[in-house]
Amino acid sequence: MYQYDGFDQEFVRQRSAQFRDQVKRRLSGALSEAEFKPLRLMNGVYLELHAYLLRVAIPYGTLSSQQLKRLAMIGRKWDRGYGHFTTRQNIQFNWPKLEDIPDMLDSLAEVEMHAIQTSGACIRNVTADQFSGVAKDEIEDPRPWAEIIRQWSSLHPEFTFLPRKFKVSITGSSEDRAAIKVHDIGLALKKNDHGDIGFEVMVGGGQGRTPMLAQTIRDFLPKSEILPYLEAIMRVYNQFGRRDNKYKARIKILVHETGIEKLRSLVEAEYEALRASFIDLPQAEVSRIQNFFTAPPYQNLEDQEALLNQQAQQNTGFGQWLQANRTGHKQPGYAVVTISLKPIGGIPGDISSDQMDYVADLSERYGFGEIRVTHEQNLVLPDIRQDQLFDLYQDLVSQGLATANAGLISDIISCPGMDYCALATARSIPIAQALSRRFEDITSQQNIGPLKIKISGCINACGHHHVGHIGILGLERKGEEHYQLSLGGHAGFEASIGKIVGPSFKEHQIVDAVETVVQTYLDLRTEDEIFLDTYRRLGDTPFKEALYAAA
């Protein structure tokens, strides 16, 4: 993992001290709310329905056990004993007092964490594939590049007042697990015909009220050129991005209105102009950062399939968990484990402080003290010996953390919705809970196969409903909560925006409606088809008929 140097430490410490002073001035009245609001937002502090909210950055979803324990302590001491992992690999605390936040930030700074740029019109926390560095299908570990981009974008003086927020995501694998095509910039490390590794740079993805998929602006960019090229994109966006209407201010609108060809020529011209003055990242610095991400001291082990099969046969629950929550590891004898934060009937992404401490301990006992956060609101233990998986599983069971549903229908992404969020138009968590209970049986879930339900409580789409295989959007209609269903969305390299299937459903109808969709798929699927395949083969007609035939 990356470790702060003196510069990083001083930078975060100074920022924390600065915000402490701003809070003091706000409480004394020296700053009005209008003056304070942009300052608190730049430090991840929102004012939500019931309280302030503090959003803490987890750069590219990587946590040390020490950091997770600190988050547990913060939740216990200054919040209500839990935290909520978000679709941008951040954690949110829902109940902090404004006067306590400076102490929370100081406490975070002690473990090399902060809340800088988790809100506001700036470059946000850089997200990445949660399996970076351990994925079997990895071309190159994207974490060093994510860290380089984090350093470049942190308080970049030119990009502090962008037209709107700006999100970057990066993957280094042949499968996109980081939803890069719905980010303002998506970066994919890939190998060209000469065997060189570089970036495919995609731009203009995003969800919200105008969902769009990112388009390729540069098919292959040498790695060493990533910062000047990103700087060129940012400059063009900063100059031409609309500021007259916040709903049209994201770069996706600029791409849409300008056209990718014209935008490319603008970016390339800017790139040529700035190349002369931009100091290339020294290879020594790249190597220094890469050295933080070298492989941990793995033992020379062999794969343990026979043992795991035997244990799975003796313990059905373990077998189901193994099938859903274990992913192949590049190192023989090891496994990547997803810890589902979607217990049946639970709140997606929520974790208690006690559970955080427990997971941190497990990461030390079974791994190398590292934990990952996924954009699907789960946790990952990246380096688990296969011959210790059963022991780990039993430990997870004891804390309610062994739900065998990773990637299945009850592994639902949900934004906080109106239960917390001041922007929401409807609740989303209760819908996720009810769906989870409806499809509770793990055997049935495995029969249904990979199926991603994603729920947002408003049009801003924090719950990624546009790219859910089944997407649900909560809306208000005549003073009541209604839910709009969309089908066929997907967030991988073959991304697609879901299509609204028809009139919305009332709160008491939406769970039945989803079950109707799932049953229609089960009736129509051919062998080996997952839901998305069936939808793409047949379109929405059979689902529409099943949903609205009686109307």
Place this chain on the structure above:
Amino acid sequence: MAKKKEGPQIISAHRLRDGRPVFLGKDVIWQDIIDNAVIVHSEKDLETLMVEAKNSVEKQEVVEPYALSVTHEGNMIRPDHYRERIRALGPSILPEFHLQPSFAALESHPTHLPE
């Protein structure tokens, strides 16, 4: 929330120090429980009450005061909009964090969704 021209209304805001929802009560004392809010029935009275609320803003007691429509019966004050009911009560998914306004007894929370 959009306010209606007629009918009972109250004023709510967030307490500056902790962000908690509060309701403007008698003697300009901000209350945690909605039952203790002052109800007004006319635009004129609402304007007068809002002046008091804005004075509280100037004193760094609260932020973002606004009016909301309610129904009241005896001591019970119940917001007309579901958003305001969730705000006055607590997250529908976490009954252990709920405040106890009188209207709580009428709510079907945490959820009446079929399981």
